[in-house]
Amino acid sequence: MRENDEFIGQVEDYLVEFDGDTPLPGRVADAIHAELPRTRQAKAGPGFMRMPPMLSTLPSRAPLGIAAAAVVIAVVLGAVFINRDNNQSGVGGVPAASPTPESSQSLTTLLAEAPGAPCPGITDEPMCLEPGIYQVGGIDVWPAIITIDVPENWWYYANGTGSTGVLVQTDDVTNGSGWGVLFNTVSSLANDPCDPTAGRFETHDHTPGELYEVMAAWPDFEASGARPITINGYKGVSFALTGGVTEAHCANTNMWTTANGASLDAYPFVSDEGRPYQVGFRIFDIDGEPLIVMAMDFPQSSPWETGMGHPFDANAHAVHQVEMDAILDSIELKDPEGGAN
């Protein structure tokens, strides 16, 4: 034990003395200060449109404000990163247009910056996105440039950096639908979304087929319809998962961890009632990094809607499934480095 204590002491001495005194450089503090006026803070309380509780690591159930802000920061920081050269940290610079290939990513408007528009038949308030083609994420953690064609009556949604998408808008514009398409960076998959002790599967350099095998083996879910798919040369696998467990059964839910280290819970599979829901997954291999597209492929009311007190409707989203299929068909993937894939 004494020998061990001595070794621990040596480790601690090493850590204290590593690199000597390393205060935060003034240029970094200056860069942070310069970004504050341009970086909106999240709303303190529930926003005007609450969203399903997908990210369990957020301080509370995630409304739109914090999520949207997270994507904005990804864009801002991404712009800083791409201005860095080999010898100089980019943190001191102000984000600006760059002549590097990455700058082409900003040609399409980001979902986070998309203009609002009325929702026909629902509200004249600008609670929906202006229909059009948008880029899903920023350039920070995303392995590819992703664009989608958004129809009317859909709205932007983000869980945080590396997990974002669009949800359909319904009559309850205050609370939102919890039904739509979500794009995800994924650094590790749970071996069992309901059992944190079952371990994790690190996704880096694993094929979509290997990731599918992990998800298909999740104990409480049933996989079906697996088939190979390709978009813009990026190969992947498409399949559906069906499952429905109660919160009592799956208290510590986690499906995967995003590239930004946030934990995504097993919505919509976990609910008060434990009703089964089917979700369509598309996993793509982007140069060794996975991109998982998750689509609420069920017609009935979402667990979020029933949780908000709406009566269960077996066909609440039947018409929206057609719109969602069109969104999925519109997905375009591009190399973030600007090269041909």
Add this chain to the structure above:
Amino acid sequence: MERRLVERAMHGDEAAFDDLVERVGDHLHSIARRILRDPYLAEDATQRALLDAWQNLPRLRDPDRFEAWAYRLIVNACNAEARRERRHHGNLRLLASDEPFVSDTASRIAIQHQLDQAFQRLGVEHRTVVVLIHYVGLSSTEAAAAMGTPVGTVRSRLHYALKYLREAVEADARLERSESLA
């Protein structure tokens, strides 16, 4: 951390947040330096974490938990930086450490050098747990909260990391002894 300062920053007071950056920036940066072992990545991670803090401060439930929350943000930012670096360069950039080491009579310096060599070979998740517990001084539970992992994972990673460091130092020492005898 002064609660009032955090509360003012939570309500959008930029000057208060500047003060917070001044108070925690050095510490977060030093953590990032030790986890990432790259000055540029550490600066980027610190900037990312602090801007995340500014953005999400209004959602912090308990201002007294600001410091623990900041640890979580810097660990997440380090993970993101390490991951980004792996994607672009295949591996972490490491600080230059291959310069010839002149044997010193002070074994402490030799051990520090051996620890440095071994520490840079650890993965970022293992370096993180060692830094949080043996540099920052967090408990296993606090480190688990900062890393977003179960306490058991923290303990197993710490066990592995220390075992690896010890074995690496001992192996280096044996090698140096055999070279000096040859």
